[in-house]
Amino acid sequence: MTTDEPYRWLDAIANRREYIRDQLKGATPVFAFSRPEGILLWGVGTGQSKVFEVYDRQALAALGHPVDIEKIRQTVIEAAHREGFARDPEDVTLRRLLNFSLGPALKAGFEQIFTAPLMVETVFAEVGAAPASDVLARVNFDGTYRFESDGVSVVHTAPADEAAAAQWLRGQIRPEATLPEVSRLALAAWRALTSGKPFAPPESSAAADVPFALEGRVIEAALLERGPANRARYRALSPAELA
Numbered sequence: 001m002t003t004d005e006p007y008r009w010l011d012a013i014a015n016r017r018e019y020i021r022d023q024l025k026g027a028t029p030v031f032a033f034s035r036p037e038g039i040l041l042w043g044v045g046t047g048q049s050k051v052f053e054v055y056d057r058q059a060l061a062a063l064g065h066p067v068d069i070e071k072i073r074q075t076v077i078e079a080a081h082r083e084g085f086a087r088d089p090e091d092v093t094l095r096r097l098l099n100f101s102l103g104p105a106l107k108a109g110f111e112q113i114f115t116a117p118l119m120v121e122t123v124f125a126e127v128g129a130a131p132a133s134d135v136l137a138r139v140n141f142d143g144t145y146r147f148e149s150d151g152v153s154v155v156h157t158a159p160a161d162e163a164a165a166a167q168w169l170r171g172q173i174r175p176e177a178t179l180p181e182v183s184r185l186a187l188a189a190w191r192a193l194t195s196g197k198p199f200a201p202p203e204s205s206a207a208a209d210v211p212f213a214l215e216g217r218v219i220e221a222a223l224l225e226r227g228p229a230n231r232a233r234y235r236a237l238s239p240a241e242l243a
Contacts, residue, residue: 009113012113013110013111013113016110016113016117017142019117020117020119020141021157023119024063024064024119024121024141024157025157027063027064027121027157028043028044028045028063028190028193028194028217029043029063029154029155029156029157029162029165029189029190029193029194030042030043030050030051030061030062030063030123030154030155031043031061031123031152031153031154031155031169031186031189031190032061032123032125032136032148032152032153033151033152033153033169033173033182033186034131034134034136034151034152035131035151035177035179035182036131036226037179037223037225037226038127038223038224038225038226038227038233039059039125039126039127039134039136039223039224040179040182040183040221040222040223040237041059041060041061041123041125041221041222041223041224042061042182042183042186042219042220042221043061043063043219043220043221044187044190044214044217044218044219044220045217045218045220046216046217046218047218047220048220049066049069049220050062050063050220051220051221051222051236052069052073053222053234054073054076054077054080054124055076055077055080055081055084055089055092056084056089056090056092056232056233057092057126057127057128057224057233058076058080058092058094058097058124058125058126058224059124059125059222059224059234060072060073060076060122060123060124060125061122061123061125061155062120062121062122062123062155063120063121063122063155063156063157064118064119064120064121064122064141065118065119065120068118068119068120069120069122071118072102072106072118072120072122075101075102075105076097076101076102076124079097079100079101079102080092080097083096083097093126093135094124094125094126094135094137095135095137095147097124098124098137098139098145102139102143103139103143103144103145104143105143106118106139106140106141106142106143107142107143107144108143109143110141110142110143117141118141119141120141121139121140121141121155121156121157122138122139122155123136123137123138123139123153123154123155124136124137124139125137125153125224126224127224127225127226127233128226129226130226131151131226134151135147136148136151136152136153137153138153138155150170152166152169152170152173153166154166154169154189156193161193164199165189165192165193165199168189168199169185169186169189172185172201173185179223179237179241179242180241180242180243183219183221183242184202185201185202187202187219188200188201188202218239219239219242221236221237221242222234222235222236222237223235223237
């Protein structure tokens with residue numbers, strides 16, 4: 001190995017990171033909210049492209065290339081089933097899945113500079129017995145991740161705008177807000193992020209003012225319901241339920 005080989009690798013990694021971010025610029029944001037009813041996952045997509053079930057208490061919302069999103073989903077599903085078989089389904093936790101499966105897999109894939117990178121950014125959710133025990137994890141394409149502690153997670157391609165949207169939503173969402181009210185605020189944040197305009201609350205709370213068809217795309221949402229053990233937690237939400 002020549003003395004400049006490590007520097008070439010670092011340059012390649014930096015270029016790879018910049019390339020992925022550039023490719024993801026057109027992707028639209030997704031959101032996750034910890035609520036009394038459970039965890040609301042929300043995005044705008046083509047119908048089945050943003051929000052997905054993972055395991056009994058886990059789900060994800062993602063932006064990026066559909067094939068890459070499916071690769072990540074399958075990686076986590078397989079790890080969850082192995083964990084559930086070896087232990088117990090209740091022992092399958094998001095922290096273990098990220099620490100020992102998805103995080104290392106994403107990191108290894110990102111650092112393989114001669115293979116195609118995964119074009120995806122995600123938020124993973126795990127519903128608990130109470131909102132205080134919910135887990136939201138913002139996962140990056142390079143395998144790094146952070147856990148959100150305030151019940152709101154925004155996934156966007158511009159980190160500064162992502163942070164601004166999360167801060168705005170935290171200030172707008174009241175503890176007693178209903179799921180339709182949270183959805184309308186998510187739509188307002190989505191519009192601001194995709195148009196480059198300032199964040200502003202919806203002009204009206206009337207259902208007629210909330211279009212569910214957006215230039216050929218639709219609002220995709222699901223709820224990880226907070227309920228008794230051994231019950232299906234993931235439930236796709238219809239537009240009527242968010243109106």
